[in-house]
Amino acid sequence: MSASFSNKEPFSSWGRIDRRLYPVARPRFAADLAKAIAAPDRPASVLPVGLGRSYGDSCLNAEGGLIVMTGLNRLIEIDEQGMVMRAQAGLSLGEALRVLTPKGLFLPVLPGSQFVTLGGAVANDVHGKNHLKNGTFGRWVRRIGLQRSHGPALSLAPDDPSGLFAATMGGFGLTGAISWVEIGLAPIGSAFLDAEDIPFSSLDEYFQLMAESETFEQRVAWIDCTRPGRGVFTRANVRHDGNFQIGPARPALSAPLDGASFLFNGVTLRAFNFAYAAAHRASVRPVHYSKFYFPLDAVGDWNRLYGARGFRQYQCVVPEGAARDAVHEMLYLIARSGEGSMLAVLKAFGPKPSPGLMSFATEGHTLALDFPNHGERTLRLMARLDEIVLEAGGRIYAGKDGRAPARTFQRMYPRWRELERMRDPAIRSDFWSRVSAT
Amino acid sequence: MTRPIARRVIILGAQSAIAEAAARRFAAEGSRFVLVGRDLARLNEIAADLRVRGAAACEVEALDLVEARDPRGRMRAWVDTLGGISLVLIAFGVLGDQEEAERDLHALDRLLAVNFNAPAVWAATAAEIMMAQGGGTVMAIGSVAGDRGRQSNYAYGAAKAGIGVFMQGLAHRLAPSGARAVLVKPGFVDTPMTAGFAKGGPLWASPDQIGAAIWRAADKGGPIVYAPWFWRFIMLIIRAVPAFVIHRSKL
Ligand SMILES: Cc1cc2nc3c(=O)[nH]c(=O)nc-3n(C[C@H](O)[C@H](O)[C@H](O)COP(=O)(O)OP(=O)(O)OC[C@H]3O[C@@H](n4cnc5c(N)ncnc54)[C@H](O)[C@@H]3O)c2cc1C
Numbered sequence: 006m007s008a009s010f011s012n013k014e015p016f017s018s019w020g021r022i023d024r025r026l027y028p029v030a031r032p033r034f035a036a037d038l039a040k041a042i043a044a045p046d047r048p049a050s051v052l053p054v055g056l057g058r059s060y061g062d063s064c065l066n067a068e069g070g071l072i073v074m075t076g077l078n079r080l081i082e083i084d085e086q087g088m089v090m091r092a093q094a095g096l097s098l099g100e101a102l103r104v105l106t107p108k109g110l111f112l113p114v115l116p117g118s119q120f121v122t123l124g125g126a127v128a129n130d131v132h133g134k135n136h137l138k139n140g141t142f143g144r145w146v147r148r149i150g151l152q153r154s155h156g157p158a159l160s161l162a163p164d165d166p167s168g169l170f171a172a173t174m175g176g177f178g179l180t181g182a183i184s185w186v187e188i189g190l191a192p193i194g195s196a197f198l199d200a201e202d203i204p205f206s207s208l209d210e211y212f213q214l215m216a217e218s219e220t221f222e223q224r225v226a227w228i229d230c231t232r233p234g235r236g237v238f239t240r241a242n243v244r245h246d247g248n249f250q251i252g253p254a255r256p257a258l259s260a261p262l263d264g265a266s267f268l269f270n271g272v273t274l275r276a277f278n279f280a281y282a283a284a285h286r287a288s289v290r291p292v293h294y295s296k297f298y299f300p301l302d303a304v305g306d307w308n309r310l311y312g313a314r315g316f317r318q319y320q321c322v323v324p325e326g327a328a329r330d331a332v333h334e335m336l337y338l339i340a341r342s343g344e345g346s347m348l349a350v351l352k353a354f355g356p357k358p359s360p361g362l363m364s365f366a367t368e369g370h371t372l373a374l375d376f377p378n379h380g381e382r383t384l385r386l387m388a389r390l391d392e393i394v395l396e397a398g399g400r401i402y403a404g405k406d407g408r409a410p411a412r413t414f415q416r417m418y419p420r421w422r423e424l425e426r427m428r429d430p431a432i433r434s435d436f437w438s439r440v441s442a443t
Numbered sequence: 444m445t446r447p448i449a450r451r452v453i454i455l456g457a458q459s460a461i462a463e464a465a466a467r468r469f470a471a472e473g474s475r476f477v478l479v480g481r482d483l484a485r486l487n488e489i490a491a492d493l494r495v496r497g498a499a500a501c502e503v504e505a506l507d508l509v510e511a512r513d514p515r516g517r518m519r520a521w522v523d524t525l526g527g528i529s530l531v532l533i534a535f536g537v538l539g540d541q542e543e544a545e546r547d548l549h550a551l552d553r554l555l556a557v558n559f560n561a562p563a564v565w566a567a568t569a570a571e572i573m574m575a576q577g578g579g580t581v582m583a584i585g586s587v588a589g590d591r592g593r594q595s596n597y598a599y600g601a602a603k604a605g606i607g608v609f610m611q612g613l614a615h616r617l618a619p620s621g622a623r624a625v626l627v628k629p630g631f632v633d634t635p636m637t638a639g640f641a642k643g644g645p646l647w648a649s650p651d652q653i654g655a656a657i658w659r660a661a662d663k664g665g666p667i668v669y670a671p672w673f674w675r676f677i678m679l680i681i682r683a684v685p686a687f688v689i690h691r692s693k694l
Pocket residue numbers: 019052053054055056057058059060063064074094095115116117118120121122123124125126128129130131132133134176177178179181182183184301404405
């Protein structure tokens with residue numbers, strides 16, 4: 006049935022560098038999941054995955070099969086008074102919002118795409134533009150269901166003495182398949198936010214804007230990589246106009262053609278960056294949540310524009326004290342490299358501790374950039390960025406990474422062995438094989 | 444888009460991916476449901492979701508819809524549970540294995556029973572009640588496979604063709620009463636039924652696309668609805684291809 010691995014299906018991560026066929030199980034019901042992960046005839050290793058919105062190889066398992074969780078997408082309960090939602094882990098955040106919004110409720114932490122599953126959000130303990138106020142997604146998770154290859158279905162709370170909850174939160178899917186998620190919600194007064202865009206021309210201004218915008222829940226900066234220091238700072242709060250219009254289920258547009266990579270050469274990049282900054286000079290504007298949180302979702306499959314070779318993302322966090330110099334150095338290095346990063350996003354992480362053993366978010370500033378895949382050249386640049394990050398006492402984001410050497414990763418995440426000890430022996434990912442090598 | 448219509452809906456084969464997608468749309472409008480399928484735990488997973496999405500009530504019943512006795516009595520009881528009926532959706536079906544149906548006559552018999560006999564009987568019981576109440580829609584899911592017999596799946600296709608003619612005839616009979624009968628004919632849909640197929644490309648639809656077509660057809664439109672609509676034209680062409688051409692193909 007649907008829960009067997011007899012079919013081969015194409016799967017890739019968002020960066021599309023490694024595209025191949027996998028034996029796939031697609032559980033639709035809770036019982037299918039238990040069967041798939043423990044099936045005697047399953048591939049030697051499996052990996053639970055969601056919507057493949059991580060960029061690198063954390064959702065890939067070239068040596069085994071995948072359990073695609075998106076068929077387990079049902080709501081289980083919403084307690085409106087208690088502001089708690091329980092749903093199966095394959096439900097997308099966007100779909101959850103479409104049900105929650107009319108009730109005046111919302112997910113307290115959202116990444117930059119609505120096409121992310123609850124399970125994926127837990128497995129990378131994702132963050133949003135409001136980390137200073139709300140911390141990571143995992144801080145709001147009250148309980149999770151975990152299906153491992155041996156033993157019964159588990160229900161784990163943050164105070165779980167075995168440590169399995171903390172290992173699963175930001176645990177890259179390695180401890181078992183997350184079958185359902187129970188999460189606290191935030192009340193909203195509108196589906197719209199009041200957003201304000203402020204152009205800035207130096208990194209110092211960015212740090213100042215971030216510091217003086219304390220009354221704004223949402224804070225993010227877009228940086229022009231061709232002229233480091235120049236950018237647009239966006240800050241926003243939810244409105245209170247009682248308009249609870251829901252967002253679109255699907256992208257309005259789809260990528261016109263595979264590999265319009267001419268869009269990404271130096272010249273058009275400069276033009277794009279300039280236009281982008283200019284468009285943002287208008288001041289306060291009401292903006293729907295779907296446009297504010299998920300601007301890139303407007304074009305479906307935009308990742309295909311990078312063409313057959315795909316692309317990589319680099320995201321790191323560097324601690325507050327070292328951030329100014331490190332971000333400066335990285336941006337200049339990137340500008341000089343001419344590797345054409347089109348999107349650079351700079352955000353701040355506050356002091357709220359992340360609940361996962363391996364959670365990415367730690368206090369400081371986080372920089373994220375896309376690079377078209379130019380093979381060795383791109384890898385060399387990223388290795389140099391790693392050096393700057395290590396020097397500054399920072400770390401990279403596994404959900405975006407597909408190439409950091411084990412040595413580098415292990416220095417950034419010294420507790421990795423604890424996760425390895427709690428890994429489900431039936432689960433493997435390309436990412437984990439790479440970074441846990443000794 | 445919420446229409447102010449809270450319906451009373453019975454779904455036979457409610458575990459079907461297509462039926463569930465349709466049910467979510469009706470749930471968002473505050474409808475009441477009786478869900479019938481073979482596995483209680485699965486039906487309960489679906490029912491919980493429909494309640495959260497807005498269903499005013501959701502009863503479940505585990506039943507083999509081919510083996511079930513006393514269909515008239517059961518249909519009556521479900522309608523009574525709901526206090527009336529707006530839509531009966533007959534969604535259960537089995538793609539089966541054509542070669543097995545050629546070798547084993549019992550398999551052929553079962554394939555015809557699940558895809559034609561049983562749906563026809565259930566549709567008949569729903570139609571009686573709707574005719575008496577002077578409204579409501581009985582809808583079955585057919586298939587474009589019923590539009591032309593082909594060596595690869597003509598047993599399944601024949602049953603789907605049969606239920607098509609049955610629903611068309613029923614629509615004719617019901618017309619004066621104000622009740623409706625509809626056959627929805629999907630093309631390729633990405634569901635567990637097609638698990639073994641290579642998917643992707645413009646001909647493959649999501650269960651939600653078919654769910655949307657079912658939702659629209661619950662209120663208005665003719666007795667035969669292709670989903671997505673372009674299959675009407677594809678099948679027009681396929682039906683027109685001369686036999687000698689088809690016979691040279693592996694279709
Ligand atoms: C446009 C865009 C913007 C983004 N913005 C942000 C952002 O602002 N902040 C941020 O933190 N991230 C961001 N991301 C990254 C994204 O949120 C994460 O990579 C997320 O984990 C993807 O979820 P997914 O459902 O697609 O899971 P996948 O990518 O399929 O899998 C990701 C990981 O989760 C595991 N996993 C998935 N489901 C389960 C499950 N049910 N049980 C166990 N393990 C599971 C997989 O094994 C894998 O390790 C962005 C991604 C995109 C494409």
